[in-house]
Amino acid sequence: MFYDFDIPVRIVVGEGCSAQLGEYLSIAGVKKVLCVHDKGVAEAGIVDPLIENMEKAGIEVGRFDEVLPDPPMEIVEVGTDVAEKEKPDAIVAIGGGSSIDTAKAVNANYTNRGTLKDHALNLNGLQILPYDNPLKPLYVLPTTAGTGSEVSPTAVVTDKELKLKLSIASRDHLPKVALIDPALMVGMPPPITASTGLDALSHAVEGLMGGLALLIPSPMRLSFALTAIELILESLPVALKDGKNMKARTGMAYSAFMSILGAYGGLSFGHAVGHAIGEVCEIHNHGFLCSSVVPQTVEYLEEFIPEQITKLASLLKVDPDGKSVKQGLQSFYRECGVLSLKEMGMDMSMAKEVAHHATLGQYYLIAPKKPSEEEFVQWLEEAYEG
Ligand SMILES: [Fe+2]
Secondary structure, eight states: OOOOOOOOOEEEESTTGGGGHHHHHHHTTOOEEEEEOOHHHHHTTOHHHHHHHHHHTTOEEEEEOOOOSSOBHHHHHHHHHHHHHHOOSEEEEEESHHHHHHHHHHHHHHHSTTOGGGGBHHHHTTOOOOOSSOOOOEEEEESSSSOOGGGOSEEEEEETTTTEEEEEEOGGGSOSEEEEOGGGGTTOOHHHHHHHHHHHHHHHHHHTSOHHHHHSOOHHHHHHHHHHHHHHHHHHHHHHHOTTOHHHHHHHHHHHHHHHHTTTTOOOHHHHHHHHHHHHHOOOOHHHHHHTTHHHHHHHTGGGOHHHHHHHHHHHTSOSSHHHHHHHHHHHHHHTTOOOTTTTTOOGGGHHHHHHHHTTSHHHHTOSSOOOHHHHHHHHHHHHHO
């Protein structure tokens, strides 16, 4: 097995770059788009100027504005019905990870109806399958800095029947162009800035110890993850204090997609547990949930990542051992106002079921050492009080 970096996404970053949307579409010969977003970004005044920008470039725009957090499969079906009616030749996603993931899933379902679940990683091990029919080109404009969905092949959707978050993965989901404009992020309130920013931190830290990252180490992947962590440590507290600070917003915008590039070897127990709490307890706060047990995960896997521990410790300015890095991360969480599991309303009587769910996904499957369900419960008890 070899390190293989294959990203076809054109990544454009900078204040104001979203104003080039119409031009990019027009040059690509796009005549009609389906614009996928939620009602919140529309109310924040972000969507209308972009639609105007596309229309000025002669592009016809259809809209699907029913995106929900942790996108349910039913909403993907509704969006697909809209796409079949509108018949777009490209998809534009404006919003956070939920909007981008919904756009990916709608795109795949529109072009290959009924085959989405065949691409679910939870059901198909580690396969990343191509679709039979080509997907429409996807253009994404993230309005949060955290999920990194703009450079990820994965669409996470919730299957309420299975009580599972399905990571549906295919290289075909990747956007054609990501216009990453920190000016679209200045209106993000502090709790969303913190939650999405800590999601990015989790991606980068978990990326240091994902199963494939340990099997096929790469200085390239490592450099993405470590630079993302450095950017988050310096930018997130500033963005929380002053949302209009463009240097901090730009740093976070870079960290979001760099952390995902650093996690191309897989994530770890932070996301395994975060997804499990979301599935079992129906709490919707991906960023805070996924960060909740990352510090414990680092300490648990420290024997596999001695060099990474040294580098993390240097960035966090703590002693180079697992326990100190764990405490350094927890202290950064507190600085960013992370909510404890208690504050998010988790019912600890469900901890055992959460622990069991955490053992079901691919992040657990590919881990070099696996905590027992009892160990997961202990971690949850520790994260409960924060
Ligand atoms: Fe995440």
